[in-house]
Amino acid sequence: MSKLKIQNTLENTKEEFIPVDPSNVRIYACGPTVYDYAHIGNARMAVVNDLLVRLLRTLFPKVTYVSNITDIDDKIIEAAQTADIPFQELTLKFEAIYNEDMAALGVHRPDVQPRATDHIAEMIALTKTLVKLGHAYEIKGHVLFHVPSFEKYGCLSGRNRDEQIAGSRVEVAPFKKDPADFILWKPSPDPLPGWDSPWGFGRPGWHLECSAMSEKTLGLPFDIHSGGMDLIFPHHENEIAQTCSAHKKINNPKYFAKYWFHNGFVNVEGEKMSKSIGNIRLVHEMIKEYKGEVLRMTLLSAHYRQPLNWTKGIIKQNSTMLDRLYRTLKDLEHIDAYTNNHALPQNILEGFYDDLNTPKVIAELNILTNKVSKADEEEKSLIKYCLLETGKILGILQQAPREWLGYGQSKNLDEVTIENLIKERNEARRKKNFEMADSIRKKLKESGIEIEDTSNGTTWRSN
Numbered sequence: 001m002s003k004l005k006i007q008n009t010l011e012n013t014k015e016e017f018i019p020v021d022p023s024n025v026r027i028y029a030c031g032p033t034v035y036d037y038a039h040i041g042n043a044r045m046a047v048v049n050d051l052l053v054r055l056l057r058t059l060f061p062k063v064t065y066v067s068n069i070t071d072i073d074d075k076i077i078e079a080a081q082t083a084d085i086p087f088q089e090l091t092l093k094f095e096a097i098y099n100e101d102m103a104a105l106g107v108h109r110p111d112v113q114p115r116a117t118d119h120i121a122e123m124i125a126l127t128k129t130l131v132k133l134g135h136a137y138e139i140k141g142h143v144l145f146h147v148p149s150f151e152k153y154g155c156l157s158g159r160n161r162d163e164q165i166a167g168s169r170v171e172v173a174p175f176k177k178d179p180a181d182f183i184l185w186k187p188s189p190d191p192l193p194g195w196d197s198p199w200g201f202g203r204p205g206w207h208l209e210c211s212a213m214s215e216k217t218l219g220l221p222f223d224i225h226s227g228g229m230d231l232i233f234p235h236h237e238n239e240i241a242q243t244c245s246a247h248k249k250i251n252n253p254k255y256f257a258k259y260w261f262h263n264g265f266v267n268v269e270g271e272k273m274s275k276s277i278g279n280i281r282l283v284h285e286m287i288k289e290y291k292g293e294v295l296r297m298t299l300l301s302a303h304y305r306q307p308l309n310w311t312k313g314i315i316k317q318n319s320t321m322l323d324r325l326y327r328t329l330k331d332l333e334h335i336d337a338y339t340n341n342h343a344l345p346q347n348i349l350e351g352f353y354d355d356l357n358t359p360k361v362i363a364e365l366n367i368l369t370n371k372v373s374k375a376d377e378e379e380k381s382l383i384k385y386c387l388l389e390t391g392k393i394l395g396i397l398q399q400a401p402r403e404w405l406g407y408g409q410s411k412n413l414d415e416v417t418i419e420n421l422i423k424e425r426n427e428a429r430r431k432k433n434f435e436m437a438d439s440i441r442k443k444l445k446e447s448g449i450e451i452e453d454t455s456n457g458t459t460w461r462s463n
Contacts, residue, residue: 009260030227034094157233207238225257330401406462
């Protein structure tokens with residue numbers, strides 16, 4: 001039997017997944033900072049992790065999935081000030097929108113979705129421990145982690161000393177002991193939001209939040225820590241340093257998380273998403289134009305670690321592919337997929353188990369659909385089973401085929417009118433008045449109705 005292998009960023013190699021505790025696989029994914037609508041790059045992280053969790057749940061009796069909400073940081077404060085509302089009002093609004101938009105893509109809610117502001121006490125306690133152990137220091141109301149105190153710093157990203165400083169995204173303040181040192185706690189002068197602490201009124205640094213929330217919700221060590229590749233450095237690198245230092249495991253990065261799982265970037269029409277270019281693609285807007293499963297399928301069409309070039313062409317391609325898969329299910333609607341003890345074939349499982357190779361899995365589904373026309377009843381039953389069970393893991397094919405394909409649905413004409421026009425057309429065909437029959441078909445098509453002549457009569461659907 002094949003074994004699940006995933007690319008572990010920490011070791012920079014593909015490894016067999018062996019959980020810390022097989023009775024409860026534990027995963028933590030860095031979630032959104034809720035001050036605006038999520039873009040398609042944010043959605044890729046959510047969809048890929050949803051896929052990972054779905055797959056793991058076919059292999060293990062329990063999976064605990066945690067993905068946080070960052071509801072306090074500088075961007076949130078700035079956006080709340082611009083909107084002239086309390087920051088909590090802003091974050092609750094966009095947290096709800098994020099969850100609704102991800103649900104439209106078939107993403108299940110995490111088992112736990114902790115908010116940063118609910119874990120300030122844990123962050124303060126973690127910071128106090130780091131100061132006590134000599135890994136952090138207070139100066140001018142700030143508490144900073146002293147990077148040279150953690151010799152394994154750079155173990156995740158593979159960056160050397162110069163690269164760490166250049167890419168740290170941290171302002172090189174004159175009071176730092178080292179240019180790479182990063183903030184754990186900082187002052188929050190009135191009227192900015194903050195909390196009382198041993199170092200004065202302030203708020204946590206971003207990196208501190210996930211260290212505190214992951215340990216609180218999952219315990220240590222847990223199995224998989226995930227996020228976008230942009231988080232490898234400095235965010236995830238800093239999390240390892242904080243957590244392992246606090247627990248006196250400075251030579252054992254795996255004490256925090258055993259596997260690090262990162263998805264690639266999404267580009268738009270060949271360019272990096274950027275506000276300056278104006279090519280940000282917001283999920284909240286895209287779900288108004290495209291079906292959620294189409295967007296999800298597009299996000300899964302490339303291997304999760306590879307860059308994904310988001311274009312109208314690739315969306316159309318995946319929409320067509322989904323229509324084809326749904327049409328196969330419709331053609332098999334009278335076939336029972338579960339009368340026999342079917343199992344997913346090895347070639348599909350190998351795709352999933354080989355570091356979530358979704359392009360291979362999708363290709364195998366297309367191969368199966370090509371076999372339907374020549375398949376016997378038993379083979380058709382297996383094909384339908386494979387489509388349904390693989391769809392559950394991929395998060396596609398979750399609608400009734402007739403509903404997806406638009407059978408019996410019309411936005412422009414009522415059902416009685418459509419049925420009467422079809423009767424008129426069929427009568428015209430019977431009388432060999434093909435000009436009238438074609439005219440009626442054209443009229444229906446202009447109203448958004450496609451008709452299909454089958455051995456069981458004429459059916460119609462919205463196009």
